[in-house]
Amino acid sequence: MITETLTYDKQWKYKNEQKIPFDKANIVFIFGEREALKQPNAYEEIRRLYPGADIVGCSSSGNILDGQINDAAIVATAVQLEQGYVNITTKDFDLKDDLKKISYDLVSELPKDGLKHVFLLSDGLNMNGSSLAEGANEAMNHDLPITGGLAGDGTDFQETLIIANDFAKQHRLVAVGFYGEKLAVSSGCYAGWDEFGITRRITKSEGNTVYEIDNKPALDLYKKYLGEYARELPQSGLQFPFKITKDVDSKSNSLIRTVLAVDEARNAVIFAGDVPQGSYVKLMKTNIDGLIEGSQKAASKINQVNDNDALGLVVSCLGRRLVLKQLTDDELEAISDTLGENVQLTGFYSYGEVAPYSDELVSCRLHNQTMTLTVIYEEKD
Numbered sequence: 001m002i003t004e005t006l007t008y009d010k011q012w013k014y015k016n017e018q019k020i021p022f023d024k025a026n027i028v029f030i031f032g033e034r035e036a037l038k039q040p041n042a043y044e045e046i047r048r049l050y051p052g053a054d055i056v057g058c059s060s061s062g063n064i065l066d067g068q069i070n071d072a073a074i075v076a077t078a079v080q081l082e083q084g085y086v087n088i089t090t091k092d093f094d095l096k097d098d099l100k101k102i103s104y105d106l107v108s109e110l111p112k113d114g115l116k117h118v119f120l121l122s123d124g125l126n127m128n129g130s131s132l133a134e135g136a137n138e139a140m141n142h143d144l145p146i147t148g149g150l151a152g153d154g155t156d157f158q159e160t161l162i163i164a165n166d167f168a169k170q171h172r173l174v175a176v177g178f179y180g181e182k183l184a185v186s187s188g189c190y191a192g193w194d195e196f197g198i199t200r201r202i203t204k205s206e207g208n209t210v211y212e213i214d215n216k217p218a219l220d221l222y223k224k225y226l227g228e229y230a231r232e233l234p235q236s237g238l239q240f241p242f243k244i245t246k247d248v249d250s251k252s253n254s255l256i257r258t259v260l261a262v263d264e265a266r267n268a269v270i271f272a273g274d275v276p277q278g279s280y281v282k283l284m285k286t287n288i289d290g291l292i293e294g295s296q297k298a299a300s301k302i303n304q305v306n307d308n309d310a311l312g313l314v315v316s317c318l319g320r321r322l323v324l325k326q327l328t329d330d331e332l333e334a335i336s337d338t339l340g341e342n343v344q345l346t347g348f349y350s351y352g353e354v355a356p357y358s359d360e361l362v363s364c365r366l367h368n369q370t371m372t373l374t375v376i377y378e379e380k381d
Contacts, residue, residue, distance in 0.1 A: 146355075147372060188373045243283075255366070257368050
């Protein structure tokens with residue numbers, strides 16, 4: 001595998017030297033600010049540089065490159081697989097569509113022969129991430145690992161965009177299939193937040209919208225917990241996610257859900273993924289050391305098969321960045337130090353992460369407030 005990186009501020013520049021021969025890149029991942037991605041020349045120029053590659057990416061809430069936050073408007077990582085290849089599929093949708101079926105169709109259209117891993121990117125504001133994960137799992141019969149994330153938009157929550165061999169667009173999904181006998185792919189996913197307050201029950205919800213908690217209006221109760229932070233919703237909700245469990249005393253396979261929006265008229269809270277009626281919730285809060293340790297634990301889940309150059313796709317939640325602030329690079333450095341210099345890290349801060357539980361091999365879930373890693377090696381002969 002050969003990788004090379006570029007940054008964009010009005011024009012593309014190689015971060016180091018150009019290493020991939022012309023027209024030999026298989027795929028280019030790009031992540032960037034919404035307004036920069038909407039500029040036609042940003043896509044047109046990267047297409048001219050890599051005419052034969054699939055170009056895939058999304059808007060972000062922070063661009064990750066080389067184990068740190070990168071200040072460029074857009075970052076790109078080109079990849080040449082020496083013994084493998086990629087295929088991509090795309091789907092457009094609107095809010096009236098069956099989002100689970102759209103996600104199923106997206107993934108099921110990938111050729112299955114030789115498929116090792118699926119990486120998903122989705123519009124982050126208009127897709128229910130739980131439907132995305134459920135449809136993708138069913139398309140792969142729950143027996144192939146799937147990772148990815150929901151596009152971000154800083155803290156603006158206005159538009160989230162996907163690039164898939166075309167100009168940036170809302171209401172789009174893209175799936176990247178990685179193929180090859182010599183490809184070795186592994187993933188890690190970890191959170192690191194602290195719980196606080198009492199356990200409560202979701203007494204009225206529909207999909208990703210919660211109307212009542214303990215038979216009380218959900219938004220009123222959430223604002224009471226947040227106190228002065230309630231004035232800054234929905235942004236402040238990223239710092240106070242919910243832990244969701246099936247049982248009141250469940251200790252395993254919990255999910256973290258982030259608030260994406262609030263509905264004042266209906267006194268409801270809208271999350272990035274489903275919050276089932278009858279489930280139990282606890283609020284969570286900042287633990288700086290726990291977040292950084294969680295990132296290191298996610299990296300420790302990676303199977304480091306050799307010291308060849310490898311690709312590390314990083315998807316971390318915007319909420320983590322807001323909490324960590326100037327310590328955000330510490331989270332990324334913990335990953336880089338654990339994986340080593342041979343792993344080229346690239347990625348973005350997101351509105352949701354897609355990955356298996358850390359103790360599962362397959363069956364992805366939608367997560368929030370986690371650090372999720374996907375590392376791809378090519379094995380030596």
